[in-house]
Amino acid sequence: MNVVLSNPEEGTTREQELIAQVQRGQAELFYELVRPYERRVYAAALAILRNEADAEDAAQEAMLKALANIRQFRAEARFSTWLIQITVNEALMRRRRERTRMTEAIDDHRDDEGEYTPRDFADWREIPSEALERKEVRQKLAEALSSLDRKYREVFVLRDMEQLNIQETAEALGISVASVKTRLLRARLMLRDVLAGGWEQGWFSRLPFEKGTKPW
Amino acid sequence: MVVNCQQVWKEISNYIEGDVDAGLRAAMDEHFGACTRCKSVLEGTRNVVQLYSDERMIEVPTGFGRRLERRLAHGARVRPSTWSTWSAWLVPVAALALIAGGLRWANSLTVPHPLQSEHAQPGRNIPPDMVVVVSAGAKDFHVPGCDVIHNKDKIRTLTAKEAIREGYVPCVRCMRKYLQIASISQASSEPVGELSPSVEAEDRARSR
Numbered sequence: 001m002n003v004v005l006s007n008p009e010e011g012t013t014r015e016q017e018l019i020a021q022v023q024r025g026q027a028e029l030f031y032e033l034v035r036p037y038e039r040r041v042y043a044a045a046l047a048i049l050r051n052e053a054d055a056e057d058a059a060q061e062a063m064l065k066a067l068a069n070i071r072q073f074r075a076e077a078r079f080s081t082w083l084i085q086i087t088v089n090e091a092l093m094r095r096r097r098e099r100t101r102m103t104e105a106i107d108d109h110r111d112d113e114g115e116y117t118p119r120d121f122a123d124w125r126e127i128p129s130e131a132l133e134r135k136e137v138r139q140k141l142a143e144a145l146s147s148l149d150r151k152y153r154e155v156f157v158l159r160d161m162e163q164l165n166i167q168e169t170a171e172a173l174g175i176s177v178a179s180v181k182t183r184l185l186r187a188r189l190m191l192r193d194v195l196a197g198g199w200e201q202g203w204f205s206r207l208p209f210e211k212g213t214k215p216w
Numbered sequence: 217m218v219v220n221c222q223q224v225w226k227e228i229s230n231y232i233e234g235d236v237d238a239g240l241r242a243a244m245d246e247h248f249g250a251c252t253r254c255k256s257v258l259e260g261t262r263n264v265v266q267l268y269s270d271e272r273m274i275e276v277p278t279g280f281g282r283r284l285e286r287r288l289a290h291g292a293r294v295r296p297s298t299w300s301t302w303s304a305w306l307v308p309v310a311a312l313a314l315i316a317g318g319l320r321w322a323n324s325l326t327v328p329h330p331l332q333s334e335h336a337q338p339g340r341n342i343p344p345d346m347v348v349v350v351s352a353g354a355k356d357f358h359v360p361g362c363d364v365i366h367n368k369d370k371i372r373t374l375t376a377k378e379a380i381r382e383g384y385v386p387c388v389r390c391m392r393k394y395l396q397i398a399s400i401s402q403a404s405s406e407p408v409g410e411l412s413p414s415v416e417a418e419d420r421a422r423s424r
Contacts, residue, residue: 185229
């Protein structure tokens with residue numbers, strides 16, 4: 001997720017310039033401004049809506065809203081965070097609208113109070129990031145993520161994939177900081193267990209791990 | 217401070233966040249040094265955070281950026297707020313136009329029969345008592361003697377009012393001056409009321 005710029009300082013300055021230009025009315029520069037974040041914006045919408053077409057539409061709509069409200073952006077905030085928060089709002093709004101129509105089961109009651117006990121304690125080894133070059137691995141990770149309950153998945157995506165901080169995640173989802181921490185803990189531990197199980201099934205087996213070790 | 221496995225698991229996420237105080241951190245570090253299970257949990261959790269934070273984990277549909285750019289370009293010209301203002305106006309305006317058009321159309325329907333021709337030009341200023349002719353199988357009514365009367369051997373004479381009521385439409389040649397096509401200036405310069413169509417018709421008939 002870390003967007004590596006050849007010179008981060010320079011990148012930020014360019015971004016600030018672009019923001020100022022768009023705020024002065026050069027709307028045609030807006031796409032250049034949001035382009036580095038388009039993937040994250042999409043992922044935020046997808047985490048909430050769980051449907052590619054809906055997520056894309058919500059992401060586009062959110063970017064139009066961001067453009068329309070660009071003058072409200074204050075330089076103290078991170079631009080990426082601001083974009084993601086707008087996207088999360090848009091996606092949540094759509095889901096609420098959908099809910100009232102579909103009366104889908106709501107899994108949004110209280111956080112599970114019981115403590116989560118890890119199931120797998122195998123030896124671990126760091127998974128090299130090259131593993132992500134393999135589509136199969138990315139797919140398994142995506143599947144594991146989507147197996148989480150909504151409330152855990154959303155917090156995990158915003159904090160660990162979108163890189164919002166705990167406070168920003170809480171604000172974006174309209175929940176308390178304590179809830180974010182509780183859900184984040186659970187999400188991380190559950191994913192770890194799910195993926196350790198995946199190792200047992202062999203989908204990491206072609207990775208260059210030492211014999212007899214597990215990724216975790 | 218000494219912590220057990222349960223306490224470690226409860227705080228492990230905060231530990232990764234750097235969100236534990238110095239005392240707890242030291243106690244957890246000590247625990248990890250001694251407990252392979254908790255060490256496994258810690259490193260596995262770190263792996264999770266590390267892997268998912270990689271940008272490659274986010275796959276966007278093909279063409280996503282291009283479509284976003286296009287929609288932004290469109291939105292930059294037509295802002296959602298502008299559009300909603302427009303659409304708010306468009307609905308009643310369109311409705312009024314429809315109603316007005318409908319009324320006008322309804323007013324023009326002075327004939328009980330459907331018009332016999334799709335090209336019908338309901339003559340507006342045709343004197344109702346004007347003598348006209350129609351012929352069997354045709355759709356138009358004419359000034360007597362008009363060049364384009366079909367089936368001249370089967371004509372009958374009637375008034376314009378009657379012809380209109382029966383669904384006949386004015387001939388675009390001989391009734392041109394009464395129609396709203398192409399000759400507005402001519403029509404306006406020749407007030408219908410002053411015309412003497414029957415005389416005119418007779419003149420025409422005589423001249424032939």
